Amino acid sequence: MSKNIGLIGRRNYLLKQNPRIEELKISFKIFFTNPTAVAGFVITLLYFIDIILVQFFPSFIGISDPNRYIYNFNNPVPLPPSSSHWCGTTAGGIDLCDAIIKSIRIDLIYSLFIVIVGAIIGLLLGLVSGYLGGIFDEILMRITDIFFSIPYLVLAIAILFVLGVSLENIAFSLIIVWWPLYARYARAQTLSIKQMTFIESAKASGTRDLMIMFKHIVPNVLPPIFVQISLDLGTVVGVFATLAFIGFSPTANIPELGYLTSLGLNYISIAPWSVIIPGLVITVFALAVNLMGDGLRDVIDPKRRSV
Amino acid sequence: MANVIIAAYNLKKYFPVGGFLFSSKQTIKAVDDVSIKIKENEVVGLVGETGCGKTTLGKLLIRLIEPTAGEIFFDVPEEIIVEYEEALKNKDTKKIEKISKRYSFLNKKGGELRRMRRYMNIVFQDPYSSLNPRMLVKDIIAEPIISTGYASKKEAEELVFKLLEEVGLTPEFAFRYPHELSGGQRQRVALARGISTLPKFLVLDEPTSALDVSIQAQILNLINEIRKKYSITILFISHNISVVHYMSDRIAVMYAGKIVEEGYKNSIIFDPKHPYSKALISSIPRPEPMREKIIINLQGEIPNLINPPKGCRFHPRCPVAFEECGWTADEVFQDIEYIIMRRYAEQFNGIKRIYIEDDFTISVEYEGKNLIEEKLKEVLNKEKQELRSLISIKNIKSESTKIKIELYKFVEPEMYKSKDGINVRCLLYREKK
Numbered sequence: 020m021s022k023n024i025g026l027i028g029r030r031n032y033l034l035k036q037n038p039r040i041e042e043l044k045i046s047f048k049i050f051f052t053n054p055t056a057v058a059g060f061v062i063t064l065l066y067f068i069d070i071i072l073v074q075f076f077p078s079f080i081g082i083s084d085p086n087r088y089i090y091n092f093n094n095p096v097p098l099p100p101s102s103s104h105w106c107g108t109t110a111g112g113i114d115l116c117d118a119i120i121k122s123i124r125i126d127l128i129y130s131l132f133i134v135i136v137g138a139i140i141g142l143l144l145g146l147v148s149g150y151l152g153g154i155f156d157e158i159l160m161r162i163t164d165i166f167f168s169i170p171y172l173v174l175a176i177a178i179l180f181v182l183g184v185s186l187e188n189i190a191f192s193l194i195i196v197w198w199p200l201y202a203r204y205a206r207a208q209t210l211s212i213k214q215m216t217f218i219e220s221a222k223a224s225g226t227r228d229l230m231i232m233f234k235h236i237v238p239n240v241l242p243p244i245f246v247q248i249s250l251d252l253g254t255v256v257g258v259f260a261t262l263a264f265i266g267f268s269p270t271a272n273i274p275e276l277g278y279l280t281s282l283g284l285n286y287i288s289i290a291p292w293s294v295i296i297p298g299l300v301i302t303v304f305a306l307a308v309n310l311m312g313d314g315l316r317d318v319i320d321p322k323r324r325s326v
Numbered sequence: 327m328a329n330v331i332i333a334a335y336n337l338k339k340y341f342p343v344g345g346f347l348f349s350s351k352q353t354i355k356a357v358d359d360v361s362i363k364i365k366e367n368e369v370v371g372l373v374g375e376t377g378c379g380k381t382t383l384g385k386l387l388i389r390l391i392e393p394t395a396g397e398i399f400f401d402v403p404e405e406i407i408v409e410y411e412e413a414l415k416n417k418d419t420k421k422i423e424k425i426s427k428r429y430s431f432l433n434k435k436g437g438e439l440r441r442m443r444r445y446m447n448i449v450f451q452d453p454y455s456s457l458n459p460r461m462l463v464k465d466i467i468a469e470p471i472i473s474t475g476y477a478s479k480k481e482a483e484e485l486v487f488k489l490l491e492e493v494g495l496t497p498e499f500a501f502r503y504p505h506e507l508s509g510g511q512r513q514r515v516a517l518a519r520g521i522s523t524l525p526k527f528l529v530l531d532e533p534t535s536a537l538d539v540s541i542q543a544q545i546l547n548l549i550n551e552i553r554k555k556y557s558i559t560i561l562f563i564s565h566n567i568s569v570v571h572y573m574s575d576r577i578a579v580m581y582a583g584k585i586v587e588e589g590y591k592n593s594i595i596f597d598p599k600h601p602y603s604k605a606l607i608s609s610i611p612r613p614e615p616m617r618e619k620i621i622i623n624l625q626g627e628i629p630n631l632i633n634p635p636k637g638c639r640f641h642p643r644c645p646v647a648f649e650e651c652g653w654t655a656d657e658v659f660q661d662i663e664y665i666i667m668r669r670y671a672e673q674f675n676g677i678k679r680i681y682i683e684d685d686f687t688i689s690v691e692y693e694g695k696n697l698i699e700e701k702l703k704e705v706l707n708k709e710k711q712e713l714r715s716l717i718s719i720k721n722i723k724s725e726s727t728k729i730k731i732e733l734y735k736f737v738e739p740e741m742y743k744s745k746d747g748i749n750v751r752c753l754l755y756r757e758k759k
Contacts, residue, residue: 215455216452217458219385219390219448219450221458223447223448224447225443225470226469226473227473230473234461238460239460
């Protein structure tokens with residue numbers, strides 16, 4: 020009897036209203052009532068659409084070679100925006116519109132990689148150190164203190180000098196600089212969740228520590244970490260471009276926003292657009308992602324949810 | 327013979343005070359030298375004030391926290407327990423070690439302990455924080471079944487629906503999240519989880535105090551039903567004596583980390599022996615408005631468990647405390663200082679200083695010869711009624727320029743057998759030699 024009710028009830032219930040879907044609906048509702056967050060979301064979305072187009076359908080938006088800039092040595096001095104060059108050109112006669120569309124891809128993909136890998140490393144270490152506590156916790160926190168005490172850009176440059184110049188190494192050095200932030204954050208969240216009674220009752224049920232960490236603590240730590248990722252993405256794009264701008268971009272002719280900005284540097288007094296426009300692309304992205312992150316933060320705020 | 331489900335001896339739990347680097351040697355003595363024995367199918371109620379260590383004791387018994395010292399046996403034949411108690415009495419260390427090695431619950435580790443968790447569980451007070459907000463009810467209930475290896479994942483699913491029915495919830499609840507349930511429903515889920523592996527021993531840590539009164543009764547009756555059906559042994563922790571009286575067979579009263587009285591529920595409720603239990607039980611509201619009530623109001627506060635009072639821990643608040651109850655010089659010193667320096671200051675202006683000589687002597691230095699000794703004796707005698715610590719003054723001696731006040735040495739109370747099968751930790755009931 021109970022068997023039948025159980026299985027049928029289960030299926031019917033899942034079909035009718037899945038609580039996870041209900042939760043999602045509330046989340047969407049909270050997010051989309053916040054206009055700035057929606058604006059941020061739309062702009063971020065445009066950047067990502069750009070990446071997909073450049074990666075998979077370059078000819079669709081009229082890009083012949085997505086992996087390098089096309090020089091026009093007939094006219095190497097920057098030209099102002101006009102009908103033939105919407106954003107003008109920069110040194111070497113590179114069309115800025117075309118170049119920016121190509122460049123966004125590398126910056127964003129690398130930044131996303133940096134933030135996500137940094138978050139995973141930080142989450143795991145923070146989780147273990149917060150959960151186990153004791154000497155391990157103490158050592159890890161002192162290590163993060165060391166990282167925090169050195170300005171991150173300086174540290175990243177130092178690492179890059181050791182490793183040599185390449186895009187992968189920029190990403191690698193930024194991961195090294197970025198994980199302590201997430202480790203701190205995950206540890207703090209773990210410490211507060213560890214105190215909850217449901218962890219104790221899981222222990223009383225004989226659940227292994229590893230299961231407690233991944234089944235009970237991680238699902239409760241992840242939402243704030245996601246918000247942190249979305250807030251950080253803007254910063255990391257900026258830092259990545261900065262490193263490329265000051266000369267850690269490997270060889271010339273890789274479409275990357277920081278390098279693109281640096282191209283116009285010699286002409287900044289006669290052709291300011293060649294620096295301002297690529298710079299603005301980075302800034303707008305950082306702003307959009309931040310606005311979106313703020314909206315996401317509202318979504319996971321229990322006070323907003325209960326209303 | 328029936329098995330003894332839980333037998334704990336001289337259990338201690340001291341929590342260190344302070345942080346990692348600056349930790350002092352001080353400890354909070356949350357549970358101090360507690361022995362408790364619960365037989366099969368028994369319900370033992372544990373009552374006491376907030377912060378007296380009830381919950382800590384409950385968690386210690388199922389090893390949710392590890393004791394600082396002591397011994398716990400879980401589900402051991404009664405012969406062994408009798409043998410062990412005898413060995414304890416005769417201080418037969420060889421035998422104690424032998425029994426401990428074989429039967430001690432504290433020796434279980436890793437996988438063995440996890441499998442044993444099947445036979446015990448705990449239900450917490452607050453159903454709002456004891457269920458993971460991000461897990462479905464079915465996963466919450468199935469967790470102990472799967473992690474203790476009681477049944478496979480597939481069987482667990484079927485069991486969950488059976489358990490939901492058992493606690494009076496419909497199967498649809500399996501696919502809800504905790505925040506979609508009311509307090510009573512949550513506590514039912516917590517209970518279903520508690521009995522999901524058919525445990526032998528269940529600790530109920532104030533299972534009803536977070537619920538409103540109408541639901542409390544429902545949950546209590548549900549607990550009773552389940553207990554009878556599956557013959558579960560229960561430790562029922564609560565500060566509500568009426569609820570404990572309704573639920574349990576035996577009652578233990580706890581005060582400041584020690585069990586002060588223990589016995590059958592009716593003997594304790596209708597004729598408590600320990601002065602603390604008397605005060606506690608006199609505070610229960612009874613539905614008899616015409617009956618004359620004597621409520622004993624206790625003075626003072628719950629003692630600080632970092633430095634608990636010596637001797638009987640209840641003596642500073644006890645209305646019938648006498649000479650040997652645990653008074654020490656620093657307690658008496660405060661009262662004497664109050665008398666000499668403030669209350670009767672104008673009579674004692676010859677006194678230079680008062681200080682503690684050792685644990686049981688206080689010295690008073692004075693100038694001149696104006697019969698201070700006689701006056702002091704008279705005043706101290708007069709104040710005995712109000713300041714109970716002055717009872718412990720043994721004699722007052724005069725030495726050249728100072729008066730020595732000597733105190734009685736205190737006696738640490740043990741569990742004494744009283745009538746009606748009550749064991750009580752109070753010197754009033756110690757056997758006369």
